[in-house]
Amino acid sequence: MNVQQVIDAILKDSCGDFRLSETGDRIMSGSPDTEVTGIVTTFMATVDVIKQAIACGANMIITHEPTYYTGKDETDWLQDDPVYAAKKKLIDENQIVIWRFHDYMHMGKTDRIYDGLLKEIGWENHMLDGNPHTYQIEEVSLAELASFFKRKLSMDVVQIIGKPEMKCSRVGILVGGGSLGLGREQMPMELMRNMNLDVMVCGEIMEWTLCAYINDAQMLGLNKAMIVVGHERSEEWGMKFMAEWLQPLVHGIPVVFIDAREPFTYL
Amino acid sequence: MNVQQVIDAILKDSCGDFRLSETGDRIMSGSPDTEVTGIVTTFMATVDVIKQAIACGANMIITHEPTYYTGKDETDWLQDDPVYAAKKKLIDENQIVIWRFHDYMHMGKTDRIYDGLLKEIGWENHMLDGNPHTYQIEEVSLAELASFFKRKLSMDVVQIIGKPEMKCSRVGILVGGGSLGLGREQMPMELMRNMNLDVMVCGEIMEWTLCAYINDAQMLGLNKAMIVVGHERSEEWGMKFMAEWLQPLVHGIPVVFIDAREPFTYL
Numbered sequence: 001m002n003v004q005q006v007i008d009a010i011l012k013d014s015c016g017d018f019r020l021s022e023t024g025d026r027i028m029s030g031s032p033d034t035e036v037t038g039i040v041t042t043f044m045a046t047v048d049v050i051k052q053a054i055a056c057g058a059n060m061i062i063t064h065e066p067t068y069y070t071g072k073d074e075t076d077w078l079q080d081d082p083v084y085a086a087k088k089k090l091i092d093e094n095q096i097v098i099w100r101f102h103d104y105m106h107m108g109k110t111d112r113i114y115d116g117l118l119k120e121i122g123w124e125n126h127m128l129d130g131n132p133h134t135y136q137i138e139e140v141s142l143a144e145l146a147s148f149f150k151r152k153l154s155m156d157v158v159q160i161i162g163k164p165e166m167k168c169s170r171v172g173i174l175v176g177g178g179s180l181g182l183g184r185e186q187m188p189m190e191l192m193r194n195m196n197l198d199v200m201v202c203g204e205i206m207e208w209t210l211c212a213y214i215n216d217a218q219m220l221g222l223n224k225a226m227i228v229v230g231h232e233r234s235e236e237w238g239m240k241f242m243a244e245w246l247q248p249l250v251h252g253i254p255v256v257f258i259d260a261r262e263p264f265t266y267l
Numbered sequence: 268m269n270v271q272q273v274i275d276a277i278l279k280d281s282c283g284d285f286r287l288s289e290t291g292d293r294i295m296s297g298s299p300d301t302e303v304t305g306i307v308t309t310f311m312a313t314v315d316v317i318k319q320a321i322a323c324g325a326n327m328i329i330t331h332e333p334t335y336y337t338g339k340d341e342t343d344w345l346q347d348d349p350v351y352a353a354k355k356k357l358i359d360e361n362q363i364v365i366w367r368f369h370d371y372m373h374m375g376k377t378d379r380i381y382d383g384l385l386k387e388i389g390w391e392n393h394m395l396d397g398n399p400h401t402y403q404i405e406e407v408s409l410a411e412l413a414s415f416f417k418r419k420l421s422m423d424v425v426q427i428i429g430k431p432e433m434k435c436s437r438v439g440i441l442v443g444g445g446s447l448g449l450g451r452e453q454m455p456m457e458l459m460r461n462m463n464l465d466v467m468v469c470g471e472i473m474e475w476t477l478c479a480y481i482n483d484a485q486m487l488g489l490n491k492a493m494i495v496v497g498h499e500r501s502e503e504w505g506m507k508f509m510a511e512w513l514q515p516l517v518h519g520i521p522v523v524f525i526d527a528r529e530p531f532t533y534l
Contacts, residue, residue, distance in 0.1 A: 020339070032502070037419050041369070044475075044479060046479070046482060046483055046486060047483045047486035047487055048486050060302070065474075065475050065479070066475050069452070069453075069456060069475070069476055069477075069480045069483075070452045070453060070475075070476060071452065071475065071478050077453045077457065078326055081456075081460055082460070082489065083460075083480060083484045083487065083489065083491075086487045086489075087483055087487065123521060132305070143534065145284070146533075146534045150534070157424065157534065158533075158534055159531040159532070159534075160531065160532050160533075160534055161530050161531060161532070164532070168508070177473070177475075178413055185336070185337045185338065186336075186337060186344045189336060189348075190344065193348055193349070193350075203472065204473055206330050206471055206497055207332075207471065207497060207498035207530065208311075208333050208336070208337075208338065208444075208498070209336055209337060210336075210529070210531050211531075212311060212313070212333070212336050213336045213350060216313055216314045216350055216354055217350045217528040218316035219313060219315050220314050220350065220353045220354065222349065222350065222353075224350075230474065231474035231475070232474055262425040263428050263474065263478050263479070263482045264427065264428060264478075264495070265426070265427050265428070265431075266424050266425075266426055266427075267410065267413045267414075267417070267424065267425055267426075267427055267431070267534065
């Protein structure tokens, strides 16, 4: 199969015949008619992921997030940039095709990023009203819930807002950039209020929106808290899960998931 | 002096006769003709800050960031919200005036948020080309620089990207939301490249922009790193400094700085 055939198989499996008129899901390097020798799925095609892909003989990387540091993956501003030049050289010399699979991944029959996260944490049966943003779990303390996410998502440290002993049973999850509100800052707070959630587990955050709301709420004695796991740690699992469902679609081509890993160290 | 007279004195001292045609710097509660008994300056008028202001007899809070959880401090979406209702009750029952001082604070003859931070960390003489976003310091390791910021900004934990032993002498600082690029995602990366900075100290971050750029750069062996101190920890010091310069402008009215404190705990 060539690159375009792999892409077509993925889109058909995820979204049937639905196609967007505008999308950032495009080939960022290489050609659609390249014969695929092996596929890597990952949250982000970082330099280390690219090196690991080369080492295992794969020539197609499917990345959820941008390759070149802006939402639209524009490269005009990078023409004299040493980071861009070195990364592009690595990609070109090894003839690696990079395809972004973001919008269609979230807009499939189910949101396949959430599907992967739920598989990883085992919460498939805790969903409220079929909404992957809301869950009912057996009551635990905030500290216990934070430990659960640290263990399941392989994190050394998480940021929380709220009292560690607070009881949590109604849990919201907004992965990736979704916790910023998808164009409406109020959205995560409205969700928390309307669904009477105790705690929100977040990808990206801004301190003047949901953080400030939850901080005030807990200062007022209301049962509200936040756990910040970050963008990569909340979405990586969708790309891990993808390696499983993609394998049968591409017949004998090897498919491997490579963990892009959390970019942060905590000092 | 009444509230409006205090505001006028602050704006004149910061910006002379310059006024914006549109700004979020407005009175969020109370009336401009209220006689001021005491002033609190703070990064954010959280519930705890309001309670402390009441306890010390102040009836005017000057906050850098929003009171009600969105950039524009809109309240229409909050009419049935229990967090909003309880916070508003606390404010109204105690007749607290809240005024936001954000845009003019950054747009003064100097950016008075940076002025305060520099005073706190003692870097007034390290500035490059009179640009408060860039500094030249005596060479230290990334771990040492992270420790310096933890100590100076009273933090238990900071997030970093890069090798702890990396040498840093050219340092960028983008406080608050500035590290998101102020409408242009590329900005912090262009600054880093154009000024040949080793490390960027950040307020807010998003994982797909500057974080990803720095992560790739350090994976390529380039001398690049990031220290994330967050929005509140990077900007609070401007409001601390404000209590000093505001006092002589309001004659006998007591002016107190109250630290809104970092919202996060690290588990």
